[in-house]
Amino acid sequence: MPAAxxxxxxxxxxxxxxxxxxxxxxxxxxxxxxxxxxxEIVIRAKEIExxxxxxxxxxxxxxxxxxxxxxxxxxxxxxxxxxRQVLALCDYPELIESGKAEGVFPSDVIxxxxxxxxxxxxxxxxxxxxxxxxxxRKDIAKGIEERDGFPCNPDFLYLTDGASQGVHAMMxxxxxxxxxxxxxxxxxxxLYSATLALYGGHLLPYxxxxxxxxxxxxxxxxxxxxxxxxxxxxxxxxxxxxPGNPTGQVLSVENQKEILEFCRDEGIVLMADEVYQANIYxxxxxxxxxxxxLSQMDSKDVTLASMHSISKGFYGECxxxxxxxxxxxxxxxxxxxxxxxxxxxxxxxxxGQICMALVMNPPREGEPSYKLYAEERQSLLDSLKRRAIKxxxxxxxxxGVTCTEPEGALYxxxxxxxxxxxxxxxxxxxxxxxxxxxxxxxxxxxxxTVPGSGFKQEEGTFHFRTTILVPEKDTDEVxxxxxxxxxxxxxxxxxxxx
Amino acid sequence: MPAAxxxxxxxxxxxxxxxxxxxxxxxxxxxxxxxxxxxEIVIRAKEIExxxxxxxxxxxxxxxxxxxxxxxxxxxxxxxxxxRQVLALCDYPELIESGKAEGVFPSDVIxxxxxxxxxxxxxxxxxxxxxxxxxxRKDIAKGIEERDGFPCNPDFLYLTDGASQGVHAMMxxxxxxxxxxxxxxxxxxxLYSATLALYGGHLLPYxxxxxxxxxxxxxxxxxxxxxxxxxxxxxxxxxxxxPGNPTGQVLSVENQKEILEFCRDEGIVLMADEVYQANIYxxxxxxxxxxxxLSQMDSKDVTLASMHSISKGFYGECxxxxxxxxxxxxxxxxxxxxxxxxxxxxxxxxxGQICMALVMNPPREGEPSYKLYAEERQSLLDSLKRRAIKxxxxxxxxxGVTCTEPEGALYxxxxxxxxxxxxxxxxxxxxxxxxxxxxxxxxxxxxxTVPGSGFKQEEGTFHFRTTILVPEKDTDEVxxxxxxxxxxxxxxxxxxxx
Numbered sequence: 001m002p003a004a005x006x007x008x009x010x011x012x013x014x015x016x017x018x019x020x021x022x023x024x025x026x027x028x029x030x031x032x033x034x035x036x037x038x039x040e041i042v043i044r045a046k047e048i049e050x051x052x053x054x055x056x057x058x059x060x061x062x063x064x065x066x067x068x069x070x071x072x073x074x075x076x077x078x079x080x081x082x083x084r085q086v087l088a089l090c091d092y093p094e095l096i097e098s099g100k101a102e103g104v105f106p107s108d109v110i111x112x113x114x115x116x117x118x119x120x121x122x123x124x125x126x127x128x129x130x131x132x133x134x135x136x137r138k139d140i141a142k143g144i145e146e147r148d149g150f151p152c153n154p155d156f157l158y159l160t161d162g163a164s165q166g167v168h169a170m171m172x173x174x175x176x177x178x179x180x181x182x183x184x185x186x187x188x189x190x191l192y193s194a195t196l197a198l199y200g201g202h203l204l205p206y207x208x209x210x211x212x213x214x215x216x217x218x219x220x221x222x223x224x225x226x227x228x229x230x231x232x233x234x235x236x237x238x239x240x241x242x243p244g245n246p247t248g249q250v251l252s253v254e255n256q257k258e259i260l261e262f263c264r265d266e267g268i269v270l271m272a273d274e275v276y277q278a279n280i281y282x283x284x285x286x287x288x289x290x291x292x293x294l295s296q297m298d299s300k301d302v303t304l305a306s307m308h309s310i311s312k313g314f315y316g317e318c319x320x321x322x323x324x325x326x327x328x329x330x331x332x333x334x335x336x337x338x339x340x341x342x343x344x345x346x347x348x349x350x351x352g353q354i355c356m357a358l359v360m361n362p363p364r365e366g367e368p369s370y371k372l373y374a375e376e377r378q379s380l381l382d383s384l385k386r387r388a389i390k391x392x393x394x395x396x397x398x399x400g401v402t403c404t405e406p407e408g409a410l411y412x413x414x415x416x417x418x419x420x421x422x423x424x425x426x427x428x429x430x431x432x433x434x435x436x437x438x439x440x441x442x443x444x445x446x447x448x449t450v451p452g453s454g455f456k457q458e459e460g461t462f463h464f465r466t467t468i469l470v471p472e473k474d475t476d477e478v479x480x481x482x483x484x485x486x487x488x489x490x491x492x493x494x495x496x497x498x
Numbered sequence: 499m500p501a502a503x504x505x506x507x508x509x510x511x512x513x514x515x516x517x518x519x520x521x522x523x524x525x526x527x528x529x530x531x532x533x534x535x536x537x538e539i540v541i542r543a544k545e546i547e548x549x550x551x552x553x554x555x556x557x558x559x560x561x562x563x564x565x566x567x568x569x570x571x572x573x574x575x576x577x578x579x580x581x582r583q584v585l586a587l588c589d590y591p592e593l594i595e596s597g598k599a600e601g602v603f604p605s606d607v608i609x610x611x612x613x614x615x616x617x618x619x620x621x622x623x624x625x626x627x628x629x630x631x632x633x634x635r636k637d638i639a640k641g642i643e644e645r646d647g648f649p650c651n652p653d654f655l656y657l658t659d660g661a662s663q664g665v666h667a668m669m670x671x672x673x674x675x676x677x678x679x680x681x682x683x684x685x686x687x688x689l690y691s692a693t694l695a696l697y698g699g700h701l702l703p704y705x706x707x708x709x710x711x712x713x714x715x716x717x718x719x720x721x722x723x724x725x726x727x728x729x730x731x732x733x734x735x736x737x738x739x740x741p742g743n744p745t746g747q748v749l750s751v752e753n754q755k756e757i758l759e760f761c762r763d764e765g766i767v768l769m770a771d772e773v774y775q776a777n778i779y780x781x782x783x784x785x786x787x788x789x790x791x792l793s794q795m796d797s798k799d800v801t802l803a804s805m806h807s808i809s810k811g812f813y814g815e816c817x818x819x820x821x822x823x824x825x826x827x828x829x830x831x832x833x834x835x836x837x838x839x840x841x842x843x844x845x846x847x848x849x850g851q852i853c854m855a856l857v858m859n860p861p862r863e864g865e866p867s868y869k870l871y872a873e874e875r876q877s878l879l880d881s882l883k884r885r886a887i888k889x890x891x892x893x894x895x896x897x898g899v900t901c902t903e904p905e906g907a908l909y910x911x912x913x914x915x916x917x918x919x920x921x922x923x924x925x926x927x928x929x930x931x932x933x934x935x936x937x938x939x940x941x942x943x944x945x946x947t948v949p950g951s952g953f954k955q956e957e958g959t960f961h962f963r964t965t966i967l968v969p970e971k972d973t974d975e976v977x978x979x980x981x982x983x984x985x986x987x988x989x990x991x992x993x994x995x996x
Contacts, residue, residue: 018799020734020765021832027674030835038628038841046627073620081592088590091849092582095602104598122571127809127816129544130536161659161819164843172696176525194842198670236518267518301516311625318625319848321659334519337528343536344692345662350817351589351849 033197035190036454037069041438045448061446065478067466068448070245070410072316076471080315080376082109082369083358089113090124090354106368116354124350130342132159132324133350136357140324143360148292156327156335159356161348162318163275163309166325167195169341170271170305173334174236175201181228182271183221183238187413187455187463189245189273204228204235207458210415213404214247216240218258225266237269238262243276243287243408246455246465250285250407256293260302269303275323278313281385282407291328304328310355312410314380322352322359387468387475388412394479395466398486400496406468413452415463419493434462440489445481531695533688534952535567539936543946559944563976565964566946568908570814574969578813578874580607580867581856587611588622588852604866614852622848628841630657630822631848634855638822641858646790654825654833657854659846660816661773661807664823665693667839668769668803671832672734673699679726680769681719681736685911685953685961687743687771702726702733705956708913711902712745714738716756723764735767736760741774741785741906744953744963748783748905754791762800770804773821776811779883780905789826802826808853810908812878820850820857885966885973886910892977893964896984898994904966911950913961917991932960938987943979 023031049064051057066074073079085105088095090113095101101110117123119135131137137154144152160166174180181202184192188205196203206224208214225235240259242251251259263270272290280287291306310322327335347353363369388406395403395414403414418426418433426436432453441447441464452463470478490496521529547562549555564572571577583603586593588611593599599608615621617633629635635652642650658664672678679700682690686703694701704722706712723733738757740749749757761768770788778785789804808820825833845851860875861867886904893901893912901912916924916931924934930951939945939962950961968976988994 019801019827019829020767021671021801021828023831023835025674026671026832026835030671030839033838033842035838035842038844069625071620071625073623074625075620077620077623079621079623084590084592088586088593091589092586094579094582095586100602104593104602122569122573122575122817123577124817125571125575125577125815127567127569127572161847162844173519173524173528176523191842198842269518303517303519317623319620319622319845321845321847329517330519331517331521333521334524337521337524340531340533341528344531344533344689344696346536346660347817347819349659349819349847349850352847 029198029200033194034454035194036450037190039450039454041435041442041450042066042068042448044439045442045446048442048446059446060444061481064446064448065470065474066448067470068450070312070316070467070469071318072410072469073318075469077316077380077469078376079317080373082363082373083315083317083355085109085369086112086116086358087351087354090116091351093117093123108363108367108369112358116357120350124354126350128347128350128353130339130345130347131157132348132353136353139357139361144291144326148289148295150292150295152326156330158325158327158338158342159348159353160323160325161321161352162311163273163307163323163325164191165345165348166305166307166323167191167271167273169325169338170237170269171195171199171201172341173338174269175199178202179233181233181235183224183235183268185216185239185241185244185247187246187452187457188239189241190454192239193456201236202228202233204233205456208244208247208249210404210458210461213407214244214249214413216249216251216255216259218255218262221259221262225268235266235268237271239271239273240290241273242290243279245273245276245409246411246413246450248404248406248409248411248413250280250282250287253288253293256288256290257297260290260294260297264299264302269305272304272306274306275309275312276409277308278315278381279384279410280408281388282405285407287408291326294328301329303330308356310352310359313359314377314384315359317355320352320355321349322356323348324356383472384410384468387470387472390475390479391466391468391470394482398483399490401486410467410469411465412468413455413463413465415461417496418462419490419496422489422493423497425493432462434464437462437489438464441482441485444485444488447478447482527696527698531692532952533692534948535688537948537952539933539940539948540564540566540946542937543940543944546940546944557944558942559979562944562946563968563972564946565968566948568810568814568965568967569816570908570967571816573967575814575878575967576874577815578871580861580871581813581815581853583607583867584610584614584856585849585852588614589849591615591621606861606865606867610856614855618848622852624848626845626848626851628837628843628845629653629655630846630851634851637855637859642789642824646787646793648790648793650824654828656823656825656836656840657846657851658821658823659819659850660809661771661805661821661823662689663846664803664805664821665689665769665771667823667836668735668767669693669697669699670839671836672767673697676700677731679731679733681722681733681766683714683737683739683742683745685744685950685955686737687739688952690737691954699734700726700731702731703954706742706745706747708902708956708959711905712742712747712911714747714749714753714757716753716760719757719760723766733764733766735769737769737771738788739771740788741777743771743774743907744909744911744948746902746904746907746909746911748778748780748785751786751791754786754788755795758788758792758795758800762797767801767803770802772804773807773810774907775806776813776879777882777908778906779886780903783905785906789824792826799827801828806854808850808857811857812875812882813857815853818850818853819847820854821846822854881970882908882966885968885970888973888977889964889966889968892980896981897988899984908965908967909963910966911953911961911963913950913959915994916960917988917994920987920991921995923991930960932962935960935987936962939980939983942983942986945976945980
């Protein structure tokens with residue numbers, strides 16, 4: 001094999017002006033888009049991880065703790081057994097056909113895989129309908145009906161490679177030019193700012209009120225909408241993330257109703273990001289879907305796109321990339337265009353499609369797998385709750401830090417008041433002050449978080465987002481590292497500003 | 499459960515002007531994009547299929563034969579056993595941990611799954627690096643090195659949900675506005691015209707020469723490029739599909755070298771769609787990757803994006819959605835932007851990633867699974883070859899039809915000369931003449947094909963594309979139906995035009 005093909009050198013070495021692509025001539029929208037959840041701090045964390053692995057690290061820690069992203073199984077969370085059993089049989093049906101699955105897999109697992117395979121010609125190896133396999137959409141529709149108590153038509157369900165793909169599709173459908181604006185909560189999940197940048201739309205911010213538990217005020221939606229319109233913008237859609245990411249609040253039905261009325265009155269599409277619907281921790285709080293609230297209202301003329309995912313909840317099947325988008329109240333000719341858009345991507349992956357159906361239609365009481373499934377679910381949800389409470393307590397104990405209690409989702413979003421000297425030091429590095437803090441946190445402790453600036457935040461405030469996903473056996477150690485880091489930081493830079 | 503939530507009615511019934519979205523206010527680029535492979539004829543085929551299933555059909559056939567799309571397992575092709583075994587164990591590692599896999603799965607399957615799981619924290623349940631899991635990219639790099647005899651750096655491999663996602667990412671990176679043009683072969687795979695429409699670029703056509711086996715002339719590339727430049731366009735990239743889709747030709751190394759020289763001299767990025775690299779049928783023809791040809795050239799300054807997929811070849815794992823894109827000769831700051839773009843989508847699905855690694859690094863001679871793997875591969879490739887030859891013979895026998903011999907890929911693309919009366923009848927329906935032919939073919943025989951107009955074609959010529967994937971047990975019957983239909987069509991509309 002020849003020693004050089006020009007590739008590693010040319011792509012890693014000094015820039016060669018003879019290559020046609022440069023930062024000056026690629027699509028500027030790509031440069032504009034930012035995604036802090038996998039940004040500079042994570043890239044640095046991977047470098048440190050490599051240094052540790054190759055024995056070249058002088059860091060006082062041996063492991064990197066990835067708290068930047070809701071990726072529970074990466075941190076050791078066990079998958080739901082039933083899901084994996086059905087998936088394995090769908091991937092390798094020979095185990096059923098040969099009879100080898102008997103005795104190794106519970107009978108309801110075999111039955112489920114058999115039912116899916118019988119209704120999907122080519123099984124997991126064939127492209128399905130662009131919206132997803134009908135047998136799976138029917139199971140999901142059943143789950144949605146049981147959740148809400150209202151009918152669900154599988155013709156309006158689109159199975160997607162994670163909820164992100166649903167967001168992409170909606171942005172693609174809605175955005176014509178930079179006069180088109182979408183209302184996005186601040187702080188926001190950066191997928192929204194990134195896709196708005198990529199599709200060339202305008203991010204119209206509405207601020208969540210941290211002092212009242214990151215509450216959402218419809219008056220803010222109105223004032224932002226009217227202001228934007230007076231500036232010539234078309235407000236196409238409103239994004240609501242419930243439970244909130246990164247903010248963790250759970251909306252009340254009363255609030256949801258107001259939001260829907262706002263959308264109806266203003267002719268604005270509601271994009272409901274409901275991927276954390278199974279993650280509720282606070283006593284007395286419950287998740288209610290926007291679809292349910294809308295279905296209960298007298299006037300139902302709101303166009304709604306509701307999105308869900310297999311990546312979150314207690315199941316956390318991130319790597320499988322499954323999700324759905326349900327359309328409601330869309331004209332048939334627009335539905336046809338959305339269907340065509342899905343067809344250009346052929347279909348989402350079948351393994352993720354199946355897992356989405358299992359999430360929405362899990363084992364039932366009386367079925368052989370139910371007991372284990374219910375135990376796993378309870379144990380995972382209890383553990384997430386304990387961790388949310390403990391993390392909130394630790395963060396609240398830090399000097400200069402206030403942390404809204406996470407009612408749901410997988411994150412805490414503390415506000416940090418930073419010492420003046422730290423603000424000045426950050427300024428010198430050309431980075432946002434919370435980036436400066438999070439970067440040092442990584443270098444000193446191996447804990448990876450995301451600076452609040454990556455989510456956008458109210459001017460003059462600083463935050464960071466951390467997941468609640470540190471394994472329970474490690475939470476004490478991580479809390480200790482975090483407290484020590486914070487105290488050292490204050491010792492170095494002085495008392496926080498008030 | 500309340501009987502109505504407004505949804506099925508409102509989305510299926512008469513249009514209600516109160517919904518905010520209409521064809522007049524959605525993104526016009528979505529309306530412009532077309533994807534005939536899953537267009538109107540397929541939607542009609544599904545209707546007929548439903549009618550047959552519910553006993554309401556009066557058609558003279560009992561099954562729909564989907565020859566519109568390269569989806570082999572949908573038509574009964576058996577998956578490669580080794581791939582499915584490894585996938586099942588990766589989805590449900592408990593089989594390994596409990597010892598239950600022993601004796602049921604070959605030892606090299608267990609070993610492979612163990613190796614992958616050990617190197618992927620969280621296994622198939624966790625997001626991987628945005629480019630794909632390193633252990634899998636390393637296996638793929640190894641396969642590319644063995645294929646080409648030149649080094650492959652896994653840092654420049656991006657694992658994607660099928661090759662389509664790689665095309666999307668390149669279009670996104672390259673296209674700034676409608677002055678940016680991309681050279682696309684005509685006939686083309688409609689993913690290219692669709693993504694160009696969606697991302698707002700200009701499709702700059704170069705025509706393949708049907709009379710010389712759909713050959714590619716670099717003179718055409720030059721004249722189109724110079725003409726486009728004189729009109730103020732920026733020619734950013736050249737798409738080459740090798741082996742060709744829908745055209746089936748396999749390029750010679752000499753031709754590939756000329757193409758690369760053209761790209762180098764003109765500063766044009768080469769997008770090499772090489773998803774049919776394992777599908778070669780014609781004696782004496784072999785697949786050579788553009789990367790290999792480029793690596794052998796004196797001057798290697800060509801920016802190349804080479805794309806591959808698990809959906810085609812003899813494995814045909816369409817539903818799994820796996821693929822890769824390899825970048826070569828790209829400046830590091832542009833690579834960083836491409837990496838960021840991948841990060842916004844988090845990662846491709848792990849099941850598809852694993853399958854791509856298995857395709858590129860299959861069992862080796864001497865390993866327990868090798869014999870069965872080699873048998874399955876040979877048997878599938880032999881069968882595809884027999885079916886390509888037989889289909890070509892059938893199509894060539896039809897009056898007024900000429901069909902270039904498919905040297906590779908999964909399709910035949912016959913040219914049909916239509917009777918004058920048929921052209922007139924088509925005109926009355928407002929549809930392209932080849933659509934008119936394919937639509938009747940479906941209605942009369944249940945065979946689903948794609949009209950040549952969906953791929954674009956030389957003005958005044960008519961074609962259709964059919965896959966070679968009809969199962970061998972059915973090829974005689976399908977050929978009989980096709981011949982009868984064609985003869986009846988001519989009997990009805992008269993002799994074809996010359």
